[in-house]
Amino acid sequence: MTQPTAALKATPLNALHHRMGAKMVDFGGWDMPVQYSGILDEHQAVRKNAGLFDVSHMGEIEISGPDAFALTDSVTTNAVANLKTGQAQYSGLLYEHGGFVDDILVHKVGDDHYFLCVNASNQDKDYEHIAAQNRHSAKVEFASPRYAQLAIQGPKALATLQKLTRTDLASIGYYHFVDDAVSGATARIARTGYTGEDGFEIYIAPEQAERIWNEILDAGREFGIKPCGLGARNTLRLEAKMALYGHEIHASTTPYEADLGWIVKMNKGDFTGKAALAKQKERGIARKLVGFEMTGRGIGRDGYEVYLGGEAAGWVTSGGPSPTLNKNIGLCYLPVSRAKPGERIEIMIRNQPVEAFTAPTPFYKRAK
Amino acid sequence: MYPTNFRYTKEHEWVRVEGDIGVVGITDHAQKELGDIVYVDLPKVGARLEQGKTLGSVESVKAVSDIYVPVSGEVVEINEMLSTTPEKLNEDPHGTAWLVKIKLSAPEEVSRLLSAEDYQKYAGAEESGH
Numbered sequence: 373m374t375q376p377t378a379a380l381k382a383t384p385l386n387a388l389h390h391r392m393g394a395k396m397v398d399f400g401g402w403d404m405p406v407q408y409s410g411i412l413d414e415h416q417a418v419r420k421n422a423g424l425f426d427v428s429h430m431g432e433i434e435i436s437g438p439d440a441f442a443l444t445d446s447v448t449t450n451a452v453a454n455l456k457t458g459q460a461q462y463s464g465l466l467y468e469h470g471g472f473v474d475d476i477l478v479h480k481v482g483d484d485h486y487f488l489c490v491n492a493s494n495q496d497k498d499y500e501h502i503a504a505q506n507r508h509s510a511k512v513e514f515a516s517p518r519y520a521q522l523a524i525q526g527p528k529a530l531a532t533l534q535k536l537t538r539t540d541l542a543s544i545g546y547y548h549f550v551d552d553a554v555s556g557a558t559a560r561i562a563r564t565g566y567t568g569e570d571g572f573e574i575y576i577a578p579e580q581a582e583r584i585w586n587e588i589l590d591a592g593r594e595f596g597i598k599p600c601g602l603g604a605r606n607t608l609r610l611e612a613k614m615a616l617y618g619h620e621i622h623a624s625t626t627p628y629e630a631d632l633g634w635i636v637k638m639n640k641g642d643f644t645g646k647a648a649l650a651k652q653k654e655r656g657i658a659r660k661l662v663g664f665e666m667t668g669r670g671i672g673r674d675g676y677e678v679y680l681g682g683e684a685a686g687w688v689t690s691g692g693p694s695p696t697l698n699k700n701i702g703l704c705y706l707p708v709s710r711a712k713p714g715e716r717i718e719i720m721i722r723n724q725p726v727e728a729f730t731a732p733t734p735f736y737k738r739a740k
Numbered sequence: 741m742y743p744t745n746f747r748y749t750k751e752h753e754w755v756r757v758e759g760d761i762g763v764v765g766i767t768d769h770a771q772k773e774l775g776d777i778v779y780v781d782l783p784k785v786g787a788r789l790e791q792g793k794t795l796g797s798v799e800s801v802k803a804v805s806d807i808y809v810p811v812s813g814e815v816v817e818i819n820e821m822l823s824t825t826p827e828k829l830n831e832d833p834h835g836t837a838w839l840v841k842i843k844l845s846a847p848e849e850v851s852r853l854l855s856a857e858d859y860q861k862y863a864g865a866e867e868s869g870h
Contacts, residue, residue: 395775411801412776603775603802669823671779671799693778693801700779722781722797 383428384520384578385585394601400493402429405601414604415695418567421596422526424588425605427566427573428581431495432515433488439508444486447502447644448478449627451637455480460547460562464635465490465498466645470626470652474498475615477564479549487560489521489573491617505644520581524588525571525608527738528595533572535591536584537561541572555580555587566605568612568736610690610701611736613663619674619689620661620703628652629705631661659686660711663733664719666700668726672719678704679718679725685710688719696736706730741768741860743834747850748859753795753810754834755842757850762811765838766798766829769863774800777829780822782840787815789842791849796839798829811849813842 380403389396394405405426408414417423435444445452450463457480465473474494479487490498499514506512524533530541539552539561549562560575576584589597606616615621621630626649628636636649666672672691677684691702706717713732718725746754752770755762771777779799789795789809796807818840821828828837844850854862 406802407775410776607801669779670781671804673804695801 381429383426384581385426385428388582388585389426392599394599397602399429399602402492404429405599406603407601408599411601411603411607412695414598414600415607417596417598418526418569418600418604418608419696420527421598422524422528422532422571422592423567423598423600423604424585424592425523425525425600425602426520426581426585427523427605428520428578429492430521431490431492431498432519432521432575433490433495433499433502434513434515435486435488435502435510436484436513437509437511438484439510440484440486443502443506443508443510443512444478444488445641445643447505448476449636449643449645449649450478451640452478452480452486453640454637457482458548458550460549460564462547462635464627464632464645465501466627466643466649467623468644468648470645470648471623472617472621472625472627472630473501473623475617475621475632477562479560479562481551487515489575494617518577519575520578521573521575522581522585522588523565523567523571523573524592524597525565525567525569526597527570528592528597529569529571532588532592532595532597533561533574536587555584557584559584566612566614567608568614568734569608569738606690607692607695610692610703611694611696611734613703613734616690625705626652626657628657629660657708659705660708661689661703662706662711662713663731663735664691664702664704664717664728665731665735666702666719666726666728668728670719670721670724670726671700672702672704672721672726672728677720678706679720680706680710680715685717691719694735701731701735702728703733742856744856746834746856747810747853748856749808749810749853750862751808752863753807755810755850755853757844757847760844760847761816762813762842762844762850763838764795764810764840764842766807766833767859767863768833769867770798770805771830771833774798774803774805776801777826780826780829780839782818782822783815785815785818788845789813789815791846798826807839809842810853811842811844811846813845815840816843817841
């Protein structure tokens with residue numbers, strides 16, 4: 373119920389969202405749809421059928437030239453050498469001290485060309501961070517203005533998008549992509565997502581965004597596709613235990629603490645943050661991310677304190693109702709010895725301790 | 741849309757007076773702004789409430805919102821239905837999904853609340869400001 377004060381940034385679909393009656397919010401400086409028909413309704417649409425999200429606020433950075441591999445590998449935690457052309461990987465961009473600058477997707481377009489998808493509110497910082505470490509002669513381009521991004525997610529995402537492209541989508545593996553066309557317009561079609569469902573994220577020219585958005589909704593109508601906002605995106609990603617920058621990860625958390633050790637490859641060459649991570653690995657981490665389910669009445673939300681045996685011991689990074697499980701779930705940081713499923717904890721909700729138990733994650737995993 | 745026998749606050753609560761009892765709820769505008777309501781936190785019967793202080797909270801999927809006390813008094817009944825079916829607040833905010841009944845200790849407070857007409861203008865202005 374607050375009025376936007378500073379001028380908000382807008383995606384190429386901003387006018388359409390307003391026209392279609394989406395509820396808009398200030399999301400990290402962007403005027404974005406938080407919901408269309410309702411978060412629960414959109415959440416179920418993605419789990420059962422399909423949902424379409426405007427994620428054009430996400431940033432893109434292109435690294436190219438003969439030194440593209442060397443630069444990309446030296447600023448990210450995952451092994452870029454493991455990527456084949458047409459493959460994508462989840463990775464971390466770290467500070468020297470081991471904390472996150474951002475979590476990103478690295479796509480290998482060719483031996484001398486990498487395409488990075490980064491978080492909206494981090495994109496300027498990410499670009500500067502990478503450019504500052506370009507001791508090589510790689511070309512680093514802030515490419516966000518050239519792309520709109522749409523996410524088509526859910527069991528019917530493939531059938532929907534297939535109607536608009538000649539590329540055999542079933543042949544694109546998970547975390548792989550193809551450069552082709554959607555509705556006759558050049559598109560990078562990646563089998564990636566942030567919902568825990570099968571689906572695609574497509575990168576297209578901004579001037580094509582509105583037409584393609586409408587064509588996807590038309591194509592998916594027979595399957596029950598729904599336009600979705602960031603509210604459902606958040607409940608979906610939380611069930612799938614996917615990290616959100618500023619919550620599970622930020623400048624003072626490391627991949628090991630965030631239970632993301634799998635994106636760190638210590639046996640590759642040097643990368644920013646490696647020395648700090650090596651030291652942390654040797655000493656051991658003090659705290660770790662773990663899931664929880666509320667057993668008492670209440671919803672543990674972002675920032676709430678977590679108590680163990682009556683003592684403050686950690687905090688909730690993300691929490692809310694899980695529409696799929698019909699429980700109140702969340703993620704929190706706890707001392708590492710207690711960051712395992714089955715521990716009784718209490719979450720302080722408006723100065724009242726409310727019982728919860730740590731739980732296995734992900735909370736939701738789709739049937740393959 | 742907004743019943744004329746209710747009085748309203750700028751924080752989007754309503755009160756309907758029946759004798760010395762005030763029935764309190766949140767407005768249709770409030771439920772729309774909140775979205776899917778999943779949890780309602782209410783005071784206990786017997787609690788003494790002071791106008792303008794926090795009465796409880798309503799949680800949607802996305803966020804927590806405080807509810808404020810529109811009229812001072814003692815809680816004589818809470819709407820138990822909302823603990824199991826909080827979504828009723830989205831469906832019938834001016835009717836079956838009332839929140840609490842308060843035995844008024846300062847009935848004169850009621851006259852200082854907004855009329856339906858004034859509230860409608862106020863809520864409408866908030867909506868068009870989006």
